[in-house]
Amino acid sequence: MGERYLKSIRLLAECMQGFERLSGEHVRQCGLTHAQFDIIATLGNTPGMPYKELGDKTLITKGTLTGVIERLEQKGLVERERSLDDKRSWFIRLTPRGEQLFREVFPRVVSLGAAVFSGYGDDDFAALEKTLSGLKQVITAGGA
Amino acid sequence: MGERYLKSIRLLAECMQGFERLSGEHVRQCGLTHAQFDIIATLGNTPGMPYKELGDKTLITKGTLTGVIERLEQKGLVERERSLDDKRSWFIRLTPRGEQLFREVFPRVVSLGAAVFSGYGDDDFAALEKTLSGLKQVITAGGA
DNA sequence: TATTGTTATACTCTATAACTATA
DNA sequence: TATAGTTATAGAGTATAACAATA
Numbered sequence A, B: 001m002g003e004r005y006l007k008s009i010r011l012l013a014e015c016m017q018g019f020e021r022l023s024g025e026h027v028r029q030c031g032l033t034h035a036q037f038d039i040i041a042t043l044g045n046t047p048g049m050p051y052k053e054l055g056d057k058t059l060i061t062k063g064t065l066t067g068v069i070e071r072l073e074q075k076g077l078v079e080r081e082r083s084l085d086d087k088r089s090w091f092i093r094l095t096p097r098g099e100q101l102f103r104e105v106f107p108r109v110v111s112l113g114a115a116v117f118s119g120y121g122d123d124d125f126a127a128l129e130k131t132l133s134g135l136k137q138v139i140t141a142g143g144a
Numbered sequence C: 001t002a003t004t005g006t007t008a009t010a011c012t013c014t015a016t017a018a019c020t021a022t023a
Numbered sequence D: 001t002a003t004a005g006t007t008a009t010a011g012a013g014t015a016t017a018a019c020a021a022t023a
Helices: A005-029 A034-043 A051-058 A062-074 A096-116 A122-143 B005-029 B034-043 B051-058 B062-074 B096-116 B122-143
Strands: A078-082 A090-094 B078-082 B090-094
Touching: A005 A034, A005 B122, A034 A051, A034 A062, A034 A078, A034 A090, A034 A096, A051 A062, A051 A090, A062 A078, A090 A096, A122 B005, A122 B122, B005 B034, B034 B051, B034 B062, B034 B078, B034 B090, B034 B096, B051 B062, B051 B090, B062 B078, B090 B096
Parallel strands: none
Antiparallel strands: A078 A090, B078 B090
């Protein structure tokens, strides 16, 4: 009785795993690892963000993040700029080439989604968004 | 217009990330890595399954799986048995100690869930299960 | 010939802790 | 003292390909 949510969690995990199975191939094809794509996707469509914030959003610890950013920098996909306010801090953003990759890869992953959701109507999306929003809220509230 | 599902995918990813953030600590505390917990959780509450099936379910490729299973075997948490039907194949199951760990760790992760979902009623669960089931169906159909 | 699982390789991620520079 | 990020270390996951045994 107290474990009904287990079914939901299992479903949630299966959905994510299914989506990763679909998208993973495209991610690898463009020469990115999972962690690297995570960074690119997080920086995409933003003006960039502080190093710290990037680590918090992607759940990558600072020691690891240094290496991941370094490899993306070597590939010319992201760039770092020292913050003026706080000289300890760095601001990370996609380079034009990084932006280009984001715009190439994301739509490819996205087109998979488009096919998957071709049968979804407005009501279906509304229901999905509503339930997931609620779920997100209780989950993140529990962590804070 | 054709990209409305992006919002749902983002929500889905955020929910999973939130849940991993909550559960990750407990997983690590019992000395398991993410991949190892994935195996334990997949084998839990089953009589075991062939090596191949385990790899398919966890998305761990065969070369990697050998190492992960090896480390779990060294810890005395899983055991392998040669299949009688097909001598190339192995059957993997939790040892009694592995079962015990599963029963200790899973409830701890589960108790987090119980707190998170304390405000959910029958209708909330029904809605969540319905939308996620539909999502799972279209995602896995697209992959097959 | 195809499939199951192992081995080998090279690289990436990971947690952790000690460290530097700035606040 | 505290925080942002780097460096060092040891272990684990990852893709890939070549390989053995079996089907």
